[in-house]
Amino acid sequence: xxxxxxxxxxxxxxxxxxxxxxxxxxxxxHNGFWxxxxxxxxxxxxxxxxxxxxxxxxxxxxxxxxxxxxxxFAYLSVYIPKYIGIIxxxxxxxxxxxxxxxxxxxxxxxIILASTAFCAMWWGALINRFNINVNExxxxxxxxxxxxxxxxxxQFSDLHTGTFxxxxxxxGRLVDRINALKPDCIAFTGDIVNRQADEAIPFIQTLSxxxxxxxxxxxxxxxxxxxxxxxxxxxxxxxxxxxxxDEFAKMGIDLLLNETRWLRNGNDSIALIGVENIGDxxxxxxxxxxxxxxxxxxxxxxxxxxxxxxxWVDSIAGNSHANIHLTLSGHTHAMQMAAGRVxxxxxxxxxxxxxxxxxxxSPDSKKLYVNIGCGTVGLPMxxxxxxxxxxxxxxxxxxxxx
Numbered sequence: 001x002x003x004x005x006x007x008x009x010x011x012x013x014x015x016x017x018x019x020x021x022x023x024x025x026x027x028x029x030h031n032g033f034w035x036x037x038x039x040x041x042x043x044x045x046x047x048x049x050x051x052x053x054x055x056x057x058x059x060x061x062x063x064x065x066x067x068x069x070x071x072x073f074a075y076l077s078v079y080i081p082k083y084i085g086i087i088x089x090x091x092x093x094x095x096x097x098x099x100x101x102x103x104x105x106x107x108x109x110x111i112i113l114a115s116t117a118f119c120a121m122w123w124g125a126l127i128n129r130f131n132i133n134v135n136e137x138x139x140x141x142x143x144x145x146x147x148x149x150x151x152x153x154x155q156f157s158d159l160h161t162g163t164f165x166x167x168x169x170x171x172g173r174l175v176d177r178i179n180a181l182k183p184d185c186i187a188f189t190g191d192i193v194n195r196q197a198d199e200a201i202p203f204i205q206t207l208s209x210x211x212x213x214x215x216x217x218x219x220x221x222x223x224x225x226x227x228x229x230x231x232x233x234x235x236x237x238x239x240x241x242x243x244x245x246d247e248f249a250k251m252g253i254d255l256l257l258n259e260t261r262w263l264r265n266g267n268d269s270i271a272l273i274g275v276e277n278i279g280d281x282x283x284x285x286x287x288x289x290x291x292x293x294x295x296x297x298x299x300x301x302x303x304x305x306x307x308x309x310x311x312w313v314d315s316i317a318g319n320s321h322a323n324i325h326l327t328l329s330g331h332t333h334a335m336q337m338a339a340g341r342v343x344x345x346x347x348x349x350x351x352x353x354x355x356x357x358x359x360x361x362s363p364d365s366k367k368l369y370v371n372i373g374c375g376t377v378g379l380p381m382x383x384x385x386x387x388x389x390x391x392x393x394x395x396x397x398x399x400x401x402x
Contacts, residue, residue, distance in 0.1 A: 012046065012049070015045075015079055018079070018083060019038070019082075021086055022082060022086065023035065023039060023042070025089065026038050041078065045075055045078055045079065048071050048074060048075050049071075051071060052068050052071035052072045052075060062162050062165070062194075062195075062199060065162070065194070066165065069379070069380055072379070073125065073379050073381065076121075076379070077118055077121040077122060078118070080117055080121070081115065081117045082114065084110060084113050084114040084117055085107075085110040085111055085113075086110075087110065088106050088107060088109055088110020088113065088114075089107045089110055091103075091106050091110075092105075092106035092107045092110075121383065122381075123383070124336070124381035124384075125379075125380050125381035128381075128382050128384070128386060129336075129376055129381060129382040129387065130170050130173075131387065132173065132174060132177050132386070132387050132388075132389060133386040133387065133389070134177065134181070134388075134389045135354075135388060136390075136393065137369060137390060137391070137392050137393070138395050139355075139367055139394050140395050140396075140397045141301060141363075141394055141395070141396065141397065142325075142364055143398065144270075144301055144394055144395070144396040144397070145265075145268035145270065145301065146396065147265040147266040147267070148263075148265055148268060148270055148394055148396075149396040150393065150394065150395070151184045151185070151214075151265070151394045152182075152183045152184050152392065152393050153185045153186070153187055153303075153328075153391075153392045154178050154183035154185070154186045154212070154389060154390070154391055154392075155186075155187045155189060155328050155369065155371050155390040155391075155392060156174065156186075156187075156188055156189075156371065156374055156388070156390070157188065157190060157191065157221075157307075157329075157331075157371040157372075157373045157374065157388075158189075158190065158191040158330045158333055158377075159171065159203075159375045160191055160192075160193065160223065160373075160376060160377045161194075161199050161200050161202070161203050161375065162193050162195065162196075163194060163375055163376050163380060164203075164375070165202075166202040168202060168203055168206045171203050171206050172206050174387070174389070175206055175207065175210055177389055178210060178389055179209065181391050183391065184212060184213055184214045185212050185214040185215060185216075186210055186211075186212040186216040186217070187216075187217050187218070187272075187305055187328055188216075188218035188219070188253065189218075189305055189306075189307055189328050189329055189331075190218070190219050190220055190221025190222075190224060190277065191224060191307065191331070191373070191375075191377075192218070192248075193223055193224060193244070194223055194228065195223070196240050197240045197241070197247060198240075198243065200244065201247065204247055204250050207251045207253065208250065208251045208252050210251070210253070214263050215254055215261070215263070216252065216253045217253065217254045217255075217256055217261065217274060218248060218253045218254070218305075219256050219274045219305045219306070220244075220255070220257070220277055220307065221277055221308075221330065221331060222279060222283045222284070222307065222308070222331070223377070224244060225277070225284070225286060226240045226241060227284060245257075255274075256273070256292075256305065257274070257276055258276055258288050258291040259274055259292060260272065260273045260274070260292055270301040270302070271293065271300050271301065271302045272303050273292050273293045273302055273303065273304045273305065273324070274292065274304075274305045275287035275288065275289055275292045275304070275305070275306050275311070276288075277307050277308060278306060278307075278311040279307070279308030279310050280308070280310045280314070283308065287306070287311075289304075296322050297322070297323050298323065299323070302323065302324045302325055302326075303324075303325065303326045303328065304316070304324050304326070304328070305327075305329075306329055307329060308329060308331045309327075309329040309331060309332065309349060309351040309352070309356075309368060309370045310351075312327045312356075312366075312368045313351055316368075317356075317358035317366055318358050318359075322366070325367065326368075326369070326394075327369070328368075328369055328371070329351075329368060329369070329370050329371070330370065330372075330373050331370075331373075332345045332349050332352040332353060333345070333372055333376070333377070334352055334353045334372040334384075334385035335348070336379060336381060336383065336385050337383045337384060337385055338353065338383075338384040341354070343384075343385065351368055352370060352372075353370050353371075353372040353385075354369070355367065355368070355369050356368040356370070369390060369392060371388050371390050373387070374388065374389075
């Protein structure tokens, strides 16, 4: 049995009791409108779910994938609020266990919160996922070469261009915002597409406008290897991989494939290391830090681009051999939902967004910055987790020497 069919059956079985519960509650209303509305919307949502799960995700066209994504989103935007309302309505019944009256204000609060959740999801899909936020962060690095003191790096990540189809308006505004910061260097930390290389073709000209005096660099993310699509042959998958590399070249972006570039300013230089994707299961490992930079324990100042922040957690933080001062990652999207420093992404990743260190506020600590991305994948919304550009400013500190 195919996995989508299993998911379909689970959702239908789980949500049927919810619909029955709401129908029975609305049946008590004197106005029959709410009862009819619940019955009609339940049938429509069931049909929407069946259609969405029937659409192929790996073998269908990009338009079909977008249709699947939006229909599933519409379905969830109805049922998540329903469950919020049901939970509060059930809590309102708790006093009846002690033969007391229902606490009706809880039911009212549930209706308000459910309506808020519905509006927030559609606000995140239609408005907030296009609101670009620039975060400015100072990174202290001990004994940073004087010529690099004050250097700025503009980081962006997880564009997932396939989600935008051929509409380049948002990406165009993103490029303009990055260029307006006049960074010394620009770094893209992976996931330029969803499933296949041709998704990026409409955006080549737009992304080619990115400019920084020390260069524009990129690495690949887990979505950039064609692993989310069914291919007729290994040769077809390789051709897709080759096409993506050609697209980066046409954009004028230096794609680092387990490689190091030396950023030079005056007589000083620092290493910019770019590894291919290294992460935790179920994501495949393509990267090799030793191949990218043979001796990571040497005294050179090093900045690492690594898509999945779990690589930093597993291999760099607390590792005395890994003398890597700053790592830039993406991948998490903050699960496209956040309220300040609270996000469901924290259940999956200990380092899901913002700046982290492996030893408190010490200047000597190894630092990680996780950019929460600019695009969307899965659900086409960003609730609170606004598309991010990070402007990192390197600041020289002096080690205490005996």
